[in-house]
Amino acid sequence: MAGGEAAGxxxxxxxxxxxLAGGGIAGLATALALRRAGVARDVVVLERHAELRATGAALTIFPNGWFALHALGVAHKLTSxxxxxxxxKVTNLESGATQFFRFAGNKACSEGVKLRPIDRKALLQALAEELPPGTIRFSSKLVSIDTEPAAAAGSSETAVVRLEDGTVIRAKVLxxxxxxxxxxxxxxxxxxxxxxxxxxVRGLSVFPDGHGLKRELRQFLSEGLRAGMVPISDIEIYWFLVNNTVPAGKPPPARSHAVSNQLQNIRKKASNFKFTEKEAAGDPIKTLREVTENLANHMPEEYLDVVRHSDHNNLSWAPLLYRNPLSLLIGHQAAHGAVTVAGDAFHPMTPDMAQGGCSALEDAIVLARALARAATPAEGIAAYVAERRWRVAWMVAGxxxxxxxxxxxxxxxxxxGYMVKLFRDWIFYRFVFPRLADTMWFNCGDLTPHKEGKDHTE
Structure with missing residues (x-):
């Protein structure tokens, strides 16, 4: 494959x-951005898996992601x-009410920056194809990091990276x-x-003869559950199911007496797992049984039919984690000399605004540009963290x-709980989410190759 070779x-x-530790969206996009900006010629991407990962099956790229992909020069490979x-379209299964809203709000959009759900692996391949052969070192797991004084006088520390196979890599930037x-x-x-x-739970379903669904995001709300699905092509549909985590051995809390007995039975099923999340995660058969027979068995048949068509190789069930946004604002740990982080390593966030991949693409552009403009790698990395922390803290919180x-x-x-749902049904989807969507039109800017021989790595 272009852009990679086995570790061997x-x-x-x-x-x-x-x-760059990690060959996901952040790692490949940053590697490409560094080369596009002329910051470094010798870039190594360490990927612990034997091939490009596809965890998450699919993702939605909002305008901010497309601006970044245009800057990287790969957008055209995906928009076509x-x-x-x-x-x-959001349907509340408790009330039966359905609401419609537009993601663009009042923004005027060109064809090149509209929302598009895409296959995650297709994005990785589009980025990897632009990298020179050998850039990606597969089956290379990072196990420890250290630093040592740089050989050149006045230079910053050298990062010493040790891999699981015993290889030691000394890098000027990590x-x-x-x-x-x-x-x-x-x-x-x-x-x-x-x-x-x-x-x-997230999956990708395949309909060889076509699914016939309209190109829109469909969501279904129930007590402690939110399900959704969106076509990404004529034959593929991305779907998800978000459930409240129930601690092992702890019964679900009592609910309002105003809810019907039928809904209380639904809630009981939703919290009475046939398999624990730990047992089902990694086992597609158990995961699908838990979704179709228990967690989502009250969802519309059209949704369940999509779930039943799932590709077992693109199925995951995992807790949704995030980094405290306050720590991103006041903490100074995101950089140490010429060492920093990007993407989920910097600002893990829940997928509720579909910004995990988009924010990683933003990081790549801003980081490469900061390094290109700075006198030293440490100064560039410090500038990158200072520029990004406010936006990413907001994105994590939002x-x-x-x-x-x-x-x-x-x-x-x-x-x-009643007040939150009232706010959600009458205010959030109608007025708040469209405004949140407007913030996803952020343009991180272009990559400008540095000049005057300012190569930090020479």
Missing amino acids: AVAASVDAEVV RYDAYETS IGCDGVHSVVARWLGMSEPASSGRSA AYLSGWVQQGGTNVTGVR
Whole structure:
């Protein structure tokens, strides 16, 4: 595959200009951005898996993501393959009410920046194809990080990266793009991701003869559950189910007496798992049984039919984690000299505003541009963190609050729960979410190759 090769036999010690830990969206986009901006020629991407990952099955790219992909020069490879959509339909199964809203709000959109759901692996391949062969080192798991004085006088420290196979890589710049449980973020001393109190099952369903569904996001709300589905092509549909996490051995809390007996039975089923999340995660058969026979068995048949067509290789069930946005604002751990983080390693967030992948693409552009303009890597990384922390803190907070409200107040009961749902049904979808969507039209800017021989790695 273009842009990568298996680790195979490796030298005991390797020198590199820039090392990126993680070959997901953040890692590949940042590697490409660094090359486009002319910051470094020798970029190494460490991917612990044997091939490009596709965890999450699909994602929606909002305008801010398309602006970044245009800057990277790969947008055209994806817009020609995936159709755009502009509307969402939300049905409350308790009341039977359905609401429609537009993601664009009052924004005028060109064809190139409309919302498009795309296959995650297609995005990774589009980025990887632009990288020179050998850039991605597959089956390369990062296990530890250290620093040592740089050989050149006046230079910053050198990052010493050790891999599971014993390889040692010395890098002038280290960027952690290694996900929510980032080794690099932990080394930097960043706070551990926190639980949102919710988990999500996500899958990709295939209809070889076509599904015939309209290009829009459909969502269904129930007590402690939120389900959704959106076509990404004529034969593929991305679907998800978000459930309130129920601690093992703890019965669900009592609910308002105003709810009908039928709904109380539904809630009881939703919290009385046939399999625990830990048991079902990683086992597609158990996961699908839990969704179709228990958690979502009261969902509309059209949704259940989509779930039953799931590709077992693109199915996941995992807790939704996020980093405290306050720690992103006041903490200074996101950078240490020429070491920093990007994407989920920097700002893990819940998927409720579909900004995980888009924000990672923004990071790539801003980081490469900051490094290109700075006199030293440490100065560039400091500038990148200073520029990004306010926006990403807002995105993490907005995503968490959006999911909490849409869920009807995660694990909130009684009068408070009733008020949250009232706010959701009458105010949030009509007035708040369209404004949140408007903030997703942020343009991170272009990549301008640096000049005057300012190569930080020479």
